[in-house]
Amino acid sequence: MMDLKARVDGHAQDYVEEARLDKGRGPLATAVVKVGTLVCGQNVVVGSGWGRIMGIRDTLGKLTERARLAMPAVIEGLKGPPVAGDGVTVVGSEERAIMLSAGRxxxxxxxxxxxxxxxxxxRN
Incomplete structure (x- = not known):
């Protein structure tokens, strides 16, 4: 058996599997955590957009406080819909998220x- 290990502490690194716009909840992104732990209330930059995580739902649709390693989770609280394949980067502050988003x-x-x-x- 392979002995696979990944860091579960600290900021998460994720990627977006699916993104959609929900009429009641706004832009949603289904992301899978590659490293670390994703926590409600963190500021994130997703592709060229950003937001503060207002809710994380597991695969059953139940609200949870954290998304751990290899866990697919639906993220709520983004300012705009991301694109599938975008990376999710956790940043320390809203100002940093806005600045990184504008640069992207x-x-x-x-x-x-x-x-x-x-x-x-x-063509010429």
Missing amino acids: KRKYEKNRLREIDHGAKD
């Missing part, structure tokens, strides 16, 4: 414009 948005927009520019050059 600028980088995404710059890359998108670069791709459009390269596409126009290829």
